[in-house]
Amino acid sequence: MIMELIAIGAFAIILMLVIAFIYLRDRGILARLEAYERAIDDLNDRVYLLEKRQPESPDAIIEEFKKFQKELKSVEKELHERLDDLGDPILKTIRAVKEMESELERINQSINERIDKIEQTMKISSMSSAHANEKRIMELYADGLSPEEIARKERLPLGEVELILRLANLR
Known part of the structure; x- marks a missing residue:
């Protein structure tokens, strides 16, 4: 029982640490994503201003669009790399938590099996002691x-002694 409580407490502490770790990592990721979002918005504003300032020559627009496309691809690539880097530790942590859960479940099953064995042993021993009392009373x-003397000598209730004798048809 104590081991189970300790295991559950340890699991709860580890789970809280994992949640805190994930929360802190998410805050960092969100800050980076906001920075990327601001950069993309800035790029969009620059494209808009360039379109407004420059005459509408197709070559200039195409060239600016290609530059914008390259910058956008580099930002997207960097974002994917960062997200991949962040995903690995989280997956490892999730796997570790699942392994701990399965271990706790195995421990819990083992404890329940032991409790069942102890209960069965106690039932058998209580039945054998009652049978031994019956034999002693009959002897x-x-x-x-007399039933009164047997009750005093064996420290049993008189009613129990009389019942055992009646059931054995000795009286």
Whole structure:
């Protein structure tokens, strides 16, 4: 019981640490994503201003669009790399938590099996002691003792002694 509580407490602490770690990592990721978002918005504003300032020559627009496309691709590539880097530790942490959960479940099953075995042993021992009392009472009655004397000697209630003798048809 104590080991189970300790295991559950340890699991809860580890789970809280994992959640705190994920929360802190998410805050960093969100800050980076906001920076990328601002950069993309800035690029969009620059494209808009360039379109407004420059005459509408197709070659200039195409060239500016290609530059914008390259910058956007580099930002996207960097974003994907960062997200991939962040995903690996989180996946490892999730796997570790799942392994801990399965270990706790195995421990819990083991403890339940042991409890069942102990309960069965206690039932068997209580049944054998009652049977031993019956034999002793019948032997004492056969030796000529009265039910009152048997009850005093064996420290059992008189009613129980009389019931055992009646069931054995000795009285």
